[in-house]
Amino acid sequence: MEPGGRRERRWRQLQGPRQEAAEYYRDHRVPQRMEEALNALFPLRPADLYGELANYFSKFSKAPVICKLVGRKVIDGVGQPTLEVEIYCTVKNYEKRICSAVMSFHSQIPENALPETNEADEKERNDSVNTAVEWVSDSLNTMLRDLKPTDQCKVDEMLGEYFTKQAEFKKEIEKQEEAAAEVTLALTSCTPSATALPGGKKAAKPGRKVSAAERMIPPAEPVESVLCGSLAIGATSLAIAKAGATISRIPLYLHIALLKHGQDLPKEMTLPLPMVTLLNCEKIPPAKLKLMKEVMLIPPVQLSLKQGIERVLDIQKEMTRLLESPGKVQSSPQLADSKKGKAHNTGKKAPVKGKYEILTGMFKSPDEMVDMYVELINKFPFIIALIDPLRKEDRQQWNNICCALGSKCYLIAEDAATCISKLKSDQKINIPTCSGVVLKYINQTKVSDLIELTGLVDGQRHITILGSPDGESSDDSLVDLAVGLGARFIKLGGLSRGERVTKYNRLLAIEEELAKNRTLREANLAFIAFDEESQPEKQLSDVLPPPTQDSLPPQLSQLPENSTLT
Template sequence: MKSVIELIRAREILSGPGRPTVEVELTTADGIRVEASVPSGTSKGKYEAWEVYDGGKRFRGLGVKKAAENVNLEIAPKLIGESVLAQRKIDDIMIELDGTKNKQRLGGNAILAVSLAVAKAGAQAAGLPLYRYLGGLGGVRLPVPLATVISGGKHSPSALDFEDFLLIFDGFTCFAEALEALVEIRYLLEKNLQKKFGLVADDGGALAPPINDNTQAFDLMLEAVEQAGYGGKVALGLDVAASDLYLEDRGLYKISGREMEPAELIDYYISLAKQYPLVFIEDPFDQDDFESFAKLTAALPDRKIVGDDLFVTNPVRIRMGIEQKAGNTLLLKVNQIGTVSEAYDAGILALQNGLAVTVSLRSSDTNDSFIADLAVGLGAEEIKLGSPVRGERNAKYNRLLKIEEELGESAKFAGSLR
């Protein structure tokens, strides 16, 4: 049989922020060789696929030698001789081998690394670019870039409540133009913040100015947009990460020093959407608060109300959202569910039921550019990659530039299609 797996080898490597993660090398009997590595998130939903870590003192407990060992000793022997073109079969073998609901025995980080490698090898075996292999002939749409340029939340050195303050580049005719605008605006924003505040902390490529007013962050961002000459072409977005702000024992959210009922928070978001070109609100409520998600979706039907921790790229939770009309956009993170097949199914389920899809990287990501091809293959409207100032982010931006160039005149840009 052509392109059967001959070798799978996993190892521990470092992600962009210097955190251990799993890389898998896969070779086939006919000479295909690929590598794939997996990301991890700093802020995680409680329903995500489980990641296996070593514990102990090494890397503050975050080593992944155990996960790599699970690949080498348990997964690899089961897959030798399987065709890399049998993606779903291989993913199902690993899911069955793990035997748990959330991949906690072998680890989502172990399983996904193999799944990604199989997809890459499958594309080579089929003689197709990865985005075509994943999405067929329909894979011609380049996503709108979403970039976190100011950071807040519990993991940021700033005092802002919300985790990500985003710029959304949907007023352009192609991806390359949108990326050029992002680079220029991000540069000007950094210079402006340095003039106002002196040395400004950098949080994974996003800026963390010493401010605590959420609207001030928007004002600073729009100032840079206007200064760069892109007024009217760039919108705003938020990742609230509201589960981190939720006082579960009291059912309240603590924002800007105030404790708010869900209804008050809905009014707050509506006020922001009236005051600013705010078109994207991610995780505005706790990950189990489907009711408030539904109310905000109804109140702001022309804005993207985005489920990240709410949906965790899981078809079961996506269906719950569809039934309750809670959210209108899926934030798709492949490692939340743990295999390529399941992530793709989640994206298709969302699209078939009228939800938009935004593909996203994780805060502790690698130079693996798989999700760039996935976004094009799925026809996702947007991709959330962060500021273009670190290798793990720019690997994905650069891959999208190459895809757009390769597609030539057949390339469509999601921003120009709205």
């Protein structure tokens, strides 16, 4: 017991000094001084330090991979069904929703389509969206699992192979149906005389009874069919690109630029100039003008994008005031929110007896159309672009108008460049001679397709315009695509409606970011002088006229804004 008693007595002897020391440290706030000293040596607080350590060690963790794709049926800007694709990735062993993308459905409706055709188009849209949802949630979900979202080329390659198989499967079914229909027709045919008369009549009507003078414009090319469910391909490709940008912690436009330039980021980037719709000529009663569908404004390159948008808004407000009827307020033509897809059903540039109808009841031959455009540009030199001034089938006149006006304005083909995948794959496709093309991200288009095709167009000294598709959504990815791809213009419509204004706001935000990083390069315009001997039937890849003008004509630089007609 003695040893234990000594320890207890010694403990009691030490309690006094310990208590005094504790009171001394507390009174003199030594802990606070120690904390201040530590903060001076290590500026990061413990939580920040842990965060830095976590970020450091996360570099050695497994890269995020795709774990799930979800397809969903949503509503676009005009109340039509379309597709949304959500991407989930495994990040540090946890499933996490990364992003989503919305794809617009697009189909080419023939000119002057009947109401029955429009109803069939709506049914086709619903079927296509439902099929796309199944593709994404089932086949594509299984196929792309465990792939890295940053491997865009690999993903797009697999998406392209899947689409090709589905297209071949559809063709095989159609062949079987045609064979079955022929067998049924052969079995149901009764007497040869009964079938000979109708057959003879049908053969006689298509027989070309029109004179040679009336065949001034080639017939319309067949409408490109859209594979049911094809928008699953484009939506998934875009969603993967957005996921890759999110995982890499960079904006989508930088991610696209890296993909286009082989992971070499350009030192400077140019913003596309917006083509802002000012007037929708189809909305002006009594709609006698058949020549133009839209009048658009392009802000001057000397102004910042923000300044240009503000100027366009001022012009838009003044135009609205001038177009309002006295005594009542009407919705302005440029703010019309009708379905843009219906615009293709009008009589705009439709041939009647081989001629173009420019006003109700007033027709001009293709040669007269070229002369009229030349006179128009000479009288109004501030018009710097004409979009689809002629029908895409009228290639001889496209060649003539490019030779006449190529050095004074841009001659842009939009209708001829709708199907990007066909432009890329079909070497025999006929594109009229032009200054550039309007590309739209629709249906089975993949991000890699846009990158490849814009690279081809850039190499030919042509210009690329990214256009907003029919039935657009509030997804603003189109703006990032245009910036990353280096498009010269972007065609978004008027400064109205949420899904459009969202894109304009995104464009302004990118301008602010590039200006802050000092990577914003001023845009420039250079028209193309075409060789008079250039052939209209050459492919887009064969028409390589170098630009001969480095700046706008003097009269253009003096005007407050530039314009374009379509």
